[in-house]
Amino acid sequence: MKTTLLVPTLNEIDGMREVMPKVKTEWVDQILIVDGQSTDGTAEYARSRGYDVVVQKKKGLRFAYIEGLEQAVGDVIITFSPDGNSDPERIPALVGKMKEGYDMVIVSRYTGGAKSYDDDFITGPANWIYTSLLNFLFKSNYTDACVMFRAWKKGLFYAFELDKDKTYAFEEKILFTTMGCEQLFSIRCAKAKLKCADIPGDEPRRLGGQRKLQLFRWGTGMLYETFRDYLFWKYEKGS
Numbered sequence: 251m252k253t254t255l256l257v258p259t260l261n262e263i264d265g266m267r268e269v270m271p272k273v274k275t276e277w278v279d280q281i282l283i284v285d286g287q288s289t290d291g292t293a294e295y296a297r298s299r300g301y302d303v304v305v306q307k308k309k310g311l312r313f314a315y316i317e318g319l320e321q322a323v324g325d326v327i328i329t330f331s332p333d334g335n336s337d338p339e340r341i342p343a344l345v346g347k348m349k350e351g352y353d354m355v356i357v358s359r360y361t362g363g364a365k366s367y368d369d370d371f372i373t374g375p376a377n378w379i380y381t382s383l384l385n386f387l388f389k390s391n392y393t394d395a396c397v398m399f400r401a402w403k404k405g406l407f408y409a410f411e412l413d414k415d416k417t418y419a420f421e422e423k424i425l426f427t428t429m430g431c432e433q434l435f436s437i438r439c440a441k442a443k444l445k446c447a448d449i450p451g452d453e454p455r456r457l458g459g460q461r462k463l464q465l466f467r468w469g470t471g472m473l474y475e476t477f478r479d480y481l482f483w484k485y486e487k488g489s
C-alpha cells in the first residue's frame with residue numbers, strides 16, 4: 251500500500267507554517283500540495299520544504315482533487331486540510347486503519363470523545379443533519395460524513411465518477427459554484443456497501459487565513475445531491 255497525503259491549499263500560509271512541520275515525512279509515501287494559485291506564498295513555502303507541488307489550473311476544491319490525483323503516487327489518498335482543522339497526529343492511525351483493508355476511513359469529529367473546536371452554530375447542526383440524513387437514506391452508519399480529513403482508495407474516485415463534470419453539472423449551474431466532493435463520496439461508498447470505518451479525531455480551530463466554505467451554496471448543493479443519488483439508487487434497485 252502506497253500513501254499520498256493530498257493537501258489542498260488556497261492562501262493558507264499561516265496554517266501551513268504551523269501544521270506541516272508536524273507531519274513526519276515517514277508517515278506517508280508522498281506529500282502532495284495542490285495549490286489553488288495562492289497569492290500569499292503558500293506554494294513557495296511548500297516547495298521550500300521539498301514537497302511535491304501542483305498548481306491547480308481550474309478553480310474550485312474538486313479540481314484540486316482531480317488535478318492532484320494525476321500526480322499522486324499513492325493507491326491510498328489521504329485528504330488533509332492544512333488550515334489547522336486536521337490534526338496531523340491522527341495520520342499514523344488513519345494509515346494503520348486503512349492497512350486493515352478498509353476502502354475508506356474517516357477521521358470523525360463526532361465519535362469516541364472527539365470534538366470540533368471549529369464548528370459554529372450553523373456548521374455543527376448542519377454536519378449532524380447531513381450525516382443523519384445520509385445514514386437514514388442509505389442505511390449507513392457514518393458519524394461524520396462531510397469532513398475532509400479521511401483516507402480512501404484512489405480508484406474509487408474514478409469508479410464513482412467524482413472526476414466527471416456531469417456529476418455536479420446541475421447544482422453547479424443553478425448555484426453558481428464549484429462543489430466539493432466529500433459528502434458525495436460518503437454517499438457513493440454507502441450505496442456500494444463498501445468497507446468504511448471512522449476513527450476519532452478532534453478538529454482544532456482554523457489557524458489564520460480565511461474560510462473558503464460556501465455555507466449556503468454547498469449546503470443546498472449537497473441536499474440536492476443526496477436526494478438525487480437516493481432516487482437513482484431506488485430506481486436502479488427497482489424499489
Ligand SMILES: Nc1nc2c(ncn2[C@@H]2O[C@H](COP(=O)(O)OP(=O)(O)OP(=O)(O)O)[C@@H](O)[C@H]2O)c(=O)[nH]1
Pocket residue numbers: 258259260261262284285286287306309310311314331332333335368373398456460461462463464
Ligand atoms: N487548491 C485549493 N484548495 C482549496 C480550495 N478551496 C479551499 N481549499 C483548501 O481546502 C482546505 C479546506 O477548505 P474548506 O473545506 O473550504 O474549508 P474551510 O475554508 O477551512 O472552512 P471551515 O473549515 O469550515 O472553516 C483549506 O486548506 C483550503 O485552503 C480551492 O479551490 N483550491
Ligand SMILES: [Mg+2]
Pocket residue numbers: 331333335456
Ligand atoms: Mg477548514
